[in-house]
Amino acid sequence: MASSIQTKTSIFCAILVIALIVSVAYIFDVDGFSIPQILSNSVFSLGGASEVRYTFNEANLTFNKSFFSFRERDYVYFTSAYPIDKEPLATWSKPDNLKRVCDDKLMIYGEHYAMVHDIIFDPRGMYRPEATGGIPLKDLIPIVNQIKPDFARYEPGKGLWKINCNVQPGGWNPAHVPFYGLTSFISKEEWSKLLVSGANGQNITVFSNFTIAFRRGDYANMHQYTMNTFNMFLVMVALRKQPKEITILIVDDAPQTFAFDQAWERAYGPTIHAGHIKSPVLFKNVAWNIHEPFSPMAQYKENEVHYLEDFRSFFIQQHGLNPDYPLDCTRPHVTVIFRRNKVYHLGNIEGNVGRKILNEAEIVSAIKSVIPNVYIRAPLLEVYPMGEQLSIISSTDILVGMHGAGMSHTMYLPRHAGVLEMFPKDFKVNRPWYCVYEAICRWRKLHYISWENRNSSIELPFDQIAIPLEMVVANVKMLYEKICHVHLN
Structure with missing residues (x-):
């Protein structure tokens, strides 16, 4: 009799364990993983993590993002205690390499990254009706024949970004002050429109979180992802911004990808896909990230690239x-x-x-x-x-x-x-x-x-x-x- 009860108890416990595994797989959206993979991922995902839900709701702009943060901490890399004394960041950050434009609303650092205040992002300057930006890749595969081949082509230069300037800067000519990441955000032809074509009097959403904007090249490529994350680390070092202070704005028309989108949130904070923005938004503070081709990591013939070890340490720690x-x-x-x-x-x-x-x-x-x-x-x-x-x-x-x-x-x-x-x-x-x-x-x-x-x-x-x-x-x-x-x- 005792043996029979033990057998039934064992069967019941086994059923509970299987139910728990299936539940974990469902909750964490572990698509197509085998049971050993589910177990492995569950140990990682649940090991001391605390879920943080971010809700951005300013005026009519609402974004909900869930992600796991293992260590809500301040890093010395993003404080004044961390010296910016190595190239190329040391040169880029020099005061005499700073170009101030448009009543100091636009500041270009060393020709490679920029800080912008009170800038309007107008998605009508970028997206066509069939835009796919921010849609999960797996949802696009069944309808790929309905999508134009150039769906992810970035189209700056149609009023995507706008700033109001009270005084047109004398002698301003973008050709005289190059910004190598310029065409990632604004076409050269649009600079004059950028500086004078604000949206006075419009009913517009205001977004106050400090935001770092960037454009992906190949959105599904690990090497380009690594370059972008390293570039963002450098900009955060230069601007003294902790991960918990920032929001990420991905300015392209590419789909979401499972591993990379999750990793952006894990390492740097909540992520907004520009494809989810349907009406103009005034961003109070935006940093434009270093463009991929000009990343220090893209200079593969160089004998030395600095800050890599600190970036590696930071990125790994942010994943617990x-x-x-x-x-x-x-x-x-x-x-x-x-x-x-x-x-x-x-x-x-x-x-x-x-x-x-x-x-x-x-x-x-x-x-x-x-x-x-x-x-x-x-x-x-x-x-x-x-x-x-x-x-x-x-x-x-x-x-x-x-x-x-x-x-x-x-x-x-x-x-x-x-x-x-x-x-x-x-x-x-x-x-x-x-x-x-x-x-x-x-x-x-x-x-x-x-x-x-x-x-x-x-x-x-x-x-x-x-x-x-x-x-x-x-x-x-x-x-x-x-x-x-x-x-x-």
């Missing part, structure tokens, strides 16, 4: 993680990044992804055979929230992967880490930017090894490549020896 993962050579962590066909971008609705590895399982087995007691992971990173991705990468000693945006995670590796980056045959021809991830490793002083295929016979249909196992074994072994200063027999 410890940025100082210790090296343990008795249990090294190796992560292999794989690539899969999937729709990440409406510009590639077929979901074809190049540079896929054919012999994935063999690579994992080969690495296990050469490093004793290795802990190896081979995740498809993009299916995880950014916090999960950072949890994996920030505790990785050796990262192995084909060239691709996922290798941007070199930015978040521990400082002792090693990287093996692989390239298909002739990939570097006419692609001078092939070295972007090598540059990150150089700036961060990580151990880096590059391998480029020379054998056409191992490159197969459907953009697959059979990676030579002996190459992987030799190079991973070499990285382990460099990191741990040991010799493997």
Whole structure:
């Protein structure tokens, strides 16, 4: 009898556990995850997090955003105690590099970022009726045939931004005072209209939160996301603004993306998609972020880029993680990044992804055979929230992967880490930017090894490549020896 009761109790407890898992998956919108993934993500999402709901309701402008904030804290990076003495921020922030325009309503710092007061954002200057800005990507895929191919094309220069100036500045000519991020926000032809075409007398919404506006290039690309987040960090350092003080304004017509949109909110605060704004809004204080092509991270030929380590530490901490993962050579962590066909971008609705590895399982087995007691992971990173991705990468000693945006995670590796980056045959021809991830490793002083295929016979249909196992074994072994200063027999 007792045994029967115990059996029923066990069954009942098992049902409760399954119900809890399903509930967590539903509550946190864990689309298409397996049960182990749900468990993993739940541990991360619930571990000490407190939900904060932000409601912006000024006049008729209302935005609701929910996100998890692990540490509502002030960082020294955004205070006067943090010196701005390294390039290029030191030069950009010099008083003699500041251009004041329009009764000081517009201030351009070092030609790369700007601060604007009392500026009107008028979405009628940007969006067509079929605009898709801010709509979740998964909701657009079923109707992609109804969307024009240029749906995400940014169209400045139609009165998108407007400022009232009491006095037209004498001799003002934008050609004489270049702002390299200018055309991300306003076309050169619109500068004169910007300075004189305010909306006096209009019934207009006022938004008082300090806002940082930026435009994405490729909204689904990890490398460009990393550049934008680093650029924003620099602007916050220069303007002495803590994450809890700011709101993000994404000024483009691109869809929402799961991992990136969530990560913006986790790291920097509430996010507004310009596509959700349907009538003119007066923003009291807006900083225009550094434009992607002029990011220090885009200057991949430079020998050194400053502020990267502080940015990395800040970004990882904002996701509730410890940025100082210790090296343990008795249990090294190796992560292999794989690539899969999937729709990440409406510009590639077929979901074809190049540079896929054919012999994935063999690579994992080969690495296990050469490093004793290795802990190896081979995740498809993009299916995880950014916090999960950072949890994996920030505790990785050796990262192995084909060239691709996922290798941007070199930015978040521990400082002792090693990287093996692989390239298909002739990939570097006419692609001078092939070295972007090598540059990150150089700036961060990580151990880096590059391998480029020379054998056409191992490159197969459907953009697959059979990676030579002996190459992987030799190079991973070499990285382990460099990191741990040991010799493997």
